[in-house]
Each structure stands twice: as C-alpha cells, then as structure tokens.
Amino acid sequence: MSNTVRVLVLGDVVGQSGCRAIFAHLQGLKKSKKANVIIVNGENASDGRGITPELCDMFFSNGVNAITSGNHIWQQTSIHSYLDNSMYLLRPENYPLGVPGKGSCIVEIDNVKIGIVNLEGRVFMSSIRCPFLIGKEICQRLRKQTKVLIVDFHAEWPEEKEALGLYLDGSISALVGTHTHVQTADERILPGGTGYITDIGMTGPSESIIGMRKDIVIRKNLTQMPLKMEVEDSPADIMGVLLEIDIDTGKTLSIERIFEKSKV
Numbered sequence: 005m006s007n008t009v010r011v012l013v014l015g016d017v018v019g020q021s022g023c024r025a026i027f028a029h030l031q032g033l034k035k036s037k038k039a040n041v042i043i044v045n046g047e048n049a050s051d052g053r054g055i056t057p058e059l060c061d062m063f064f065s066n067g068v069n070a071i072t073s074g075n076h077i078w079q080q081t082s083i084h085s086y087l088d089n090s091m092y093l094l095r096p097e098n099y100p101l102g103v104p105g106k107g108s109c110i111v112e113i114d115n116v117k118i119g120i121v122n123l124e125g126r127v128f129m130s131s132i133r134c135p136f137l138i139g140k141e142i143c144q145r146l147r148k149q150t151k152v153l154i155v156d157f158h159a160e161w162p163e164e165k166e167a168l169g170l171y172l173d174g175s176i177s178a179l180v181g182t183h184t185h186v187q188t189a190d191e192r193i194l195p196g197g198t199g200y201i202t203d204i205g206m207t208g209p210s211e212s213i214i215g216m217r218k219d220i221v222i223r224k225n226l227t228q229m230p231l232k233m234e235v236e237d238s239p240a241d242i243m244g245v246l247l248e249i250d251i252d253t254g255k256t257l258s259i260e261r262i263f264e265k266s267k268v
C-alpha cells in the first residue's frame with residue numbers, strides 16, 4: 005500500500021435488492037475503484053428492518069471490512085448477541101450505556117489501521133446521548149492508535165450533519181452521512197482536511213421511495229393512514245463515496261461520489 009488508503013463507503017443496504025447488488029458487484033467495484041477498505045451501512049439489509057447474523061457473515065465473506073448501522077439495527081433480535089460478539093459490526097456509539105454492541109472498531113489492512121466510528125443524530129430521531137461530545141471523545145481515543153478515522157453519522161437533519169462535520173474537522177479523516185437514503189451532491193474537503201458529505205445515499209431498489217414500494221408510500225401520504233411499508237424489489241442503485249486518505253496525516257485527499265446501477 006502506498007502512503008494513501010482508499011476507502012469505499014456504501015450507504016444503507018436495503019432489502020434483497022441491496023443485498024443482491026452487494027454480492028454481485030462489490031468485488032468489481034473494489035477492483036475498479038482500487039479500494040483497500042470497504043465499509044457498508046447494513047441497517048436495512050434484512051427486508052428493510054435491521055440485519056441478521058447470517059447477512060453480516062455474508063457481507064464479511066464478500067469483502068466488507070466493517071458494517072455500520074443506525075436506528076434500525078435493533079429490529080432483528082437475533083443481532084443483539086451478534087453485536088456483542090462481532091468486532092466489525094457497529095451500532096451508533098451514543099446509544100444509552102448498556103445496550104448491546106459498540107460504536108467503533110479498528111480495521112487493519114496491510115499494516116494500516118483504519119478507525120471507524122458510528123454515531124447517530126438526535127434531530128427528528130431518538131433522544132440518545134450527544135453525538136458531538138461522545139463523537140469527540142471516541143475520536144480522540146482512537147486517534148492515539150491511528151490518524152485514519154472515518155465517521156458514519158447516521159442522522160436526519162443536514163444542519164446537524166454539517167455541524168458535526170465542522171466540529172470534528174481536522175481531527176478525523178472523513179464524516180459521511182447516512183440514514184436519509186437520498187444522496188447529496190455536497191461532497192467536499194473541509195478546511196481542516198476532513199472529507200465530508202451530508203448523505204451518501206443507499207444501496208437499494210431504484211424504482212422506489214427511499215427503498216420502499218412507491219404505491220404504498222404515495223397512498224400513505226395521500227390518506228395519512230399508518231400503512232405498513234414494504235421494501236421494493238427492483239435492481240438497486242449503489243450509492244456511496246470513495247475516499248483517498250493520506251495515512252501519515254489522516255487528511256482526505258479526494259472524495260468521489262459513487263452512484264452506479266446494479267444489473268441484478
């Protein structure tokens with residue numbers, strides 16, 4: 005590995021459509037983008053609701069180095085003990101103390117350590133612990149082991165995401181937003197060298213509304229009835245970013261938005 009590391013981060017994998025895309029295209033994407041490390045947010049992999057141990061194992065065996073998540077991670081109860089035992093499946097760090105799992109890990113590839121932190125926002129979401137204070141604390145701790153630090157900030161509100169990006173600017177390599185399933189076009193490098201994007205989008209069905217069946221979502225909006233969402237099953241859009249990071253300084257040198265059509 006040269007003095008840079010290339011990190012591919014893919015947004016929320018939604019249902020069978022998203023999983024098929026990961027299994028069919030991840031290795032090709034890794035090769036074409038010359039990625040050394042792959043991080044995938046898996047919070048919607050199991051039919052839109054959480055992720056199972058079996059799917060985690062399949063992600064890892066298909067080349068995913070770490071799985072991040074968010075508010076949906078708790079929905080498959082079989083994942084709770086897996087969260088406690090897996091090194092590389094994360095839930096947001098700032099949940100209340102005592103919940104299963106952890107919110108950070110260090111992946112080591114070719115003697116390069118890549119720290120990964122998962123945080124969740126609080127605007128229009130659950131009132132969990134402060135992502136700013138917890139985020140700063142955990143990043144400071146991990147920075148003693150490596151300057152290459154990637155934060156997946158799973159949050160709804162752009163203001164909160166930009167604020168955390170700028171709050172941590174210079175102390176982390178990149179902050180990538182997830183959760184909305186809609187990719188934003190504001191990828192940039194902040195003044196202190198931190199790569200930033202408000203939301204990397206999803207890896208999920210293209211003919212959908214944020215991964216869900218559009219007929220149901222439209223009807224829900226028309227009627228205001230609490231209709232049960234169902235995951236769409238068309239071929240996926242694969243959305244994310246590719247980061248090139250200087251290993252010595254931890255700064256991001258380039259951030260490229262990824263948006264590709266799955267063929268399956």
Ligand SMILES: [Fe+2]
Pocket residue numbers: 016047048074076183184185
């Ligand atoms: Fe999601």
Ligand SMILES: [Fe+2]
Pocket residue numbers: 047074075076158182183184
């Ligand atoms: Fe989410």
